[in-house]
Amino acid sequence: MPWSLSGTYLESCNCDVVCPCTTSGLTAPADQERCQVTFAFHVDSGNVDGVNVADRNVVVFVDAPRVMAEGGWQVAMYLDASADDDQAEALGKVFSGRAGGPMAALTPLIAEVLGVERVRIDYRDDGRRHTARVGDAIDIEIEDQVAPQFGEDGPVMGLTGMFHPVNSTLAIARSTRATGKGVYGRSWDFSGGNGHSAPFTWSA
Numbered sequence: 001m002p003w004s005l006s007g008t009y010l011e012s013c014n015c016d017v018v019c020p021c022t023t024s025g026l027t028a029p030a031d032q033e034r035c036q037v038t039f040a041f042h043v044d045s046g047n048v049d050g051v052n053v054a055d056r057n058v059v060v061f062v063d064a065p066r067v068m069a070e071g072g073w074q075v076a077m078y079l080d081a082s083a084d085d086d087q088a089e090a091l092g093k094v095f096s097g098r099a100g101g102p103m104a105a106l107t108p109l110i111a112e113v114l115g116v117e118r119v120r121i122d123y124r125d126d127g128r129r130h131t132a133r134v135g136d137a138i139d140i141e142i143e144d145q146v147a148p149q150f151g152e153d154g155p156v157m158g159l160t161g162m163f164h165p166v167n168s169t170l171a172i173a174r175s176t177r178a179t180g181k182g183v184y185g186r187s188w189d190f191s192g193g194n195g196h197s198a199p200f201t202w203s204a
Contacts, residue, residue: 001048001049001093001099001204002049002203002204003046003047003048003049003090003094003099003101003203003204004046004047004201004202004203005043005045005046005048005053005094005200005201005202005203006043006044006045006046006199006200006201006202007041007042007043007044007045007046007199007200008041008042008044008125008130008197008198008199008200009039009040009041009042009166009197009198009199009200010039010040010123010130010131010132010140010142010173010195010196010197011037011038011039011040011142011166011170011194011195011196011197012037012038012140012142012175012178012190012193012194012195013030013035013036013037013038013190013193013194013195014030014031014032014034014035014036014037014188014190014193014194015030015031015032015035015193015194016031016193016194017145017172017173017174017193017194017195018159018172018194019031019194021035021037021068022159022162022164022170022194022196023159023162025069025162025163026067026068026069026163027067027069028067029066029067030064030066030067030068032066033066034063034064034065034066035062035063035064035065035066035068036061036062036063036064036186036188036190037061037062037064038059038060038061038062038132038138038140038178038180039059039060039061039062039166040057040058040059040121040123040132040134040140041057041058041059041060041095041123041200042055042056042057042123042125043055043056043057043058043091048090048091048093048094048099049090051086051087051089051090052087053083053087053090053091056080056082056083056087056091057080057121057122057123057132058077058078058079058080058091058095058121059077059078059121059132059134059138060075060076060077060078060095061075061076061077061078061114061138061180061183062074062075063075063114063186064109068109069109071108071109071110071111072109072111073106073109073110073111073112074110074111074112074113074114074184075110075112075113075114076113076114076115076116076117076183076184077092077095077096077113077115077116077117078116078117078118078119078121078134078135078137078138079091079092079116079117079118079119079121080118080120080121081118081119081120081121082120083118088118092116094202099204100204101202101203101204102165102166102202103165104204105165106165114184115184119134119135119137120134120135121133121134121135125197128143128144128146128156129141129142129143129144129176130142130143130144130173130197136181136182137180137181137182137183138179138180138181138183139177139178139179139180140175140177140178140179140195141175141176141177141178142173142174142175142176142178142195142196142197143173143174143175143176143195144156144157144171144172144173144197145157145171145172145173145174156171156172157171157172158170158171158172159172159196166198166200167198167199167200169198170196170197170198171196171197171198172196173194173195173196173197174192174193174194174195175190175191175192175193175194175195176191176192177191178190178191178192178193178195179191
């Protein structure tokens with residue numbers, strides 16, 4: 001099944017800025033007893049086995065042990081309610097790793113799929129601010145960070161050479177709002193915590 005996608009993503013977790021999971025290739029302990037992280041994707045353009053999936057969103061929530069490389073992840077996936085059945089099936093295959101590509105590298109770490117839902121997902125990039133809202137369950141806004149010495153228009157701080165499924169270069173960000181409510185029995189407020197954003201280009 002040939003496919004290619006490109007777009008942007010944001011990430012929010014319960015670690016402090018910058019999270020040790022990201023900078024260690026998942027081998028260093030998270031700042032909290034468990035690592036809870038949300039990945040939100042907006043597909044700008046994409047084709048999966050002949051199905052056009054442009055302008056659709058996907059969100060993946062992960063609840064993992066403190067050392068993520070040990071596995072035992074619990075994962076939930078949210079697919080854009082605006083996607084038709086063919087688009088939802090195509091996106092589900094890619095973002096679950098069943099179609100190969102970067103997400104497939106994570107599947108050996110997954111112990112339980114909590115669920116897959118089709119819900120309204122609102123995603124927006126606005127300069128250094130990036131937002132994602134998943135129905136009434138998840139609400140995230142992150143802001144890419146700039147060193148104060150450079151002023152508001154300075155360069156965004158970043159990480160390079162990362163082992164990460166989205167991109168090897170990630171913007172360093174902080175969440176201005178990061179809440180979850182009733183996400184498979186989980187609720188949280190990680191506002192002020194770690195975030196990242198980046199473009200992505202995947203194919204397989």
